[in-house]
Amino acid sequence: MAESALRIGTRGSRLATAQADMVAHVLAAAGIPCETVLIKTTGDRIQDRPLADAGGKGLFTKELEEALLDGRIDLAVHSMKDVPVALPPGLTLAAILEREHPADVFISPAAPSLKALSKGARVGTSSVRRAAQLRRARPDLVPVLLRGNVDTRLKKLAEGGMEAILLALAGLKRLGLERHVTEILSTDEWLPSLAQGAVGIEIRDGDARVAEAVAPLDHEPTAVALSCERAFQAALDGSCKTPIAGLATFDGTHLSFRGEVLAPDGSDFVATAFADRHIRCGKTDAVRVGREEGIKLKPLAARWLAS
Numbered sequence: 001m002a003e004s005a006l007r008i009g010t011r012g013s014r015l016a017t018a019q020a021d022m023v024a025h026v027l028a029a030a031g032i033p034c035e036t037v038l039i040k041t042t043g044d045r046i047q048d049r050p051l052a053d054a055g056g057k058g059l060f061t062k063e064l065e066e067a068l069l070d071g072r073i074d075l076a077v078h079s080m081k082d083v084p085v086a087l088p089p090g091l092t093l094a095a096i097l098e099r100e101h102p103a104d105v106f107i108s109p110a111a112p113s114l115k116a117l118s119k120g121a122r123v124g125t126s127s128v129r130r131a132a133q134l135r136r137a138r139p140d141l142v143p144v145l146l147r148g149n150v151d152t153r154l155k156k157l158a159e160g161g162m163e164a165i166l167l168a169l170a171g172l173k174r175l176g177l178e179r180h181v182t183e184i185l186s187t188d189e190w191l192p193s194l195a196q197g198a199v200g201i202e203i204r205d206g207d208a209r210v211a212e213a214v215a216p217l218d219h220e221p222t223a224v225a226l227s228c229e230r231a232f233q234a235a236l237d238g239s240c241k242t243p244i245a246g247l248a249t250f251d252g253t254h255l256s257f258r259g260e261v262l263a264p265d266g267s268d269f270v271a272t273a274f275a276d277r278h279i280r281c282g283k284t285d286a287v288r289v290g291r292e293e294g295i296k297l298k299p300l301a302a303r304w305l306a307s
């Protein structure tokens, strides 16, 4: 007798469902039937203020994790940058998909680049990290609150009220909206959010059937890079109000990692001492590197981590 379909839990945004569909297609191609269950999260409900002000972690993941624990879904598909470093007991990450381009992008009908944007221009973002990086790069610009999913943000830009917005390239690519990009911000100069561009699959710990089904979706270089980035985040233990950025890459033999913590007003920052840690390593070494770099930065960034 055929086994029951796997229930894939996802948020209802276009980006979230596109990511869940990527997973559903791979499973279907492997002969595993699945269905998608849409779940509204706190982060989807709050549209009028920065999520950092809403307090608490996991605003985009909590309801999905509850559904996993209740047995209403069998796997949850997440944007990994929205997944807190500590998972609830009983849940585990079973696969990390190959990372999409991790960079942030500048989108503007008013200027060909962030550097060229006119003085005093308003730039939409609700991310404390992007706002701090923006103030550091261009103290004359004015960050303005911009919430909502990717389509909503593009619409608000088109309607005026701001001259530019900042978004993740990964989300635009997955939605087929790359044509809107004005400038890709080089990750050498503008570090993305930790885990940006990566999609992960969370399941119930010990659920061998689902673990086995999703195992082929795991992309080891991405998983190693994310283990470094998440260890950095965990070691810093910043609140969601702390601007933290970083990016690890792993090519199968060598890991490179850079991370930074910024003052929320962009007036100062601390960064990992070495531009790159080019070391030969596996997953456990990647965790160690991330943790060590986080531990080194923590005392230097204490005044921003606390607030």
Ligand SMILES: NCc1[nH]cc(CCC(=O)O)c1CC(=O)O
Pocket (backbone or CB within 6 Å): 079, 080, 081, 082, 150, 166, 167, 168, 169, 170, 171, 195, 196, 197, 198, 199
């Ligand atoms: N917080 C919202 C969110 N979560 C993941 C992405 C983009 C896709 C990704 O980073 O994987 C976005 C939108 C954005 O920051 O532009």
